[in-house]
Amino acid sequence: MPQERTEAVVLRGVDFSETSRIVTFLTPDRGRLACMARGVRRKKSPLASTLDTFNRVEIVYYWKDGRAVQNLAEAALLDGFGGIKADLDKATFAALPLELVYKAVHENEPSLELYATFVHGLESLTRWEGDARAHMLWQVLQLMSVAGFEPALDTCVACGRDVETPQGFAYEGGVTCGACRSDVRLTPEQAAGLRALAGSRDGCPAIKNPAALYPLVHRYAARQIEADLRSVRVIDQMFI
Numbered sequence: 019m020p021q022e023r024t025e026a027v028v029l030r031g032v033d034f035s036e037t038s039r040i041v042t043f044l045t046p047d048r049g050r051l052a053c054m055a056r057g058v059r060r061k062k063s064p065l066a067s068t069l070d071t072f073n074r075v076e077i078v079y080y081w082k083d084g085r086a087v088q089n090l091a092e093a094a095l096l097d098g099f100g101g102i103k104a105d106l107d108k109a110t111f112a113a114l115p116l117e118l119v120y121k122a123v124h125e126n127e128p129s130l131e132l133y134a135t136f137v138h139g140l141e142s143l144t145r146w147e148g149d150a151r152a153h154m155l156w157q158v159l160q161l162m163s164v165a166g167f168e169p170a171l172d173t174c175v176a177c178g179r180d181v182e183t184p185q186g187f188a189y190e191g192g193v194t195c196g197a198c199r200s201d202v203r204l205t206p207e208q209a210a211g212l213r214a215l216a217g218s219r220d221g222c223p224a225i226k227n228p229a230a231l232y233p234l235v236h237r238y239a240a241r242q243i244e245a246d247l248r249s250v251r252v253i254d255q256m257f258i
């Protein structure tokens with residue numbers, strides 16, 4: 019069985035037996051990858067902290083076509099993103115882009131750009147000193163864009179007309195003009211915030227009132243990937 023080596027980010031770990039855990043990674047070449055990590059639950063196993071959620075790691079695994087869970091051989095920590103985990107606000111909001119990636123990425127599908135965007139977002143959040151909610155919205159919109167779910171922000175999603183000042187937003191695909199049906203009304207401030215967040219590839223821009231954009235962005239993301247986002251409920255319990 020061939021061994022493969024890759025960089026990866028830990029998306030999730032689910033205990034499997036008294037000593038093993040199934041760990042799901044995001045990888046550049048194989049998309050979402052689940053591996054059986056044997057011995058990780060033993061006392062004093064160095065693997066336990068290495069395979070903590072959010073960690074960027076280098077892994078070696080045995081690849082077998084068609085198998086749902088591969089066997090992990092080795093794992094080494096590259097970046098633990100301590101600046102996120104030590105900050106409750108950052109860690110809580112960061113769970114949403116993480117869950118989005120877990121649910122939007124397919125198994126065994128090259129995901130180089132998405133991987134790079136996700137890691138860039140985590141590195142940016144580690145250093146971020148502004149509003150953690152704004153940063154999360156920026157990460158979500160950047161990830162949606164590279165995953166092929168970029169919202170239309172300059173043309174009406176229903177009739178295709180150019181819209182300088184959008185009047186509404188449809189979760190189906192983006193902004194709407196005054197004549198077309200929308201799911202929610204959009205204020206000029208919200209429209210400007212969305213355009214700034216979506217258009218800024220390198221880093222999170224300063225936006226006014228991120229809380230007003232939050233429901234719109236997480237509902238749009240959930241509609242596009244056709245999945246419920248559990249992290250939204252955790253965020254809402256903590257911050258609303």
Ligand SMILES: [Zn+2]
Nearest residue numbers: 174177195198
């Ligand atoms: Zn229209």
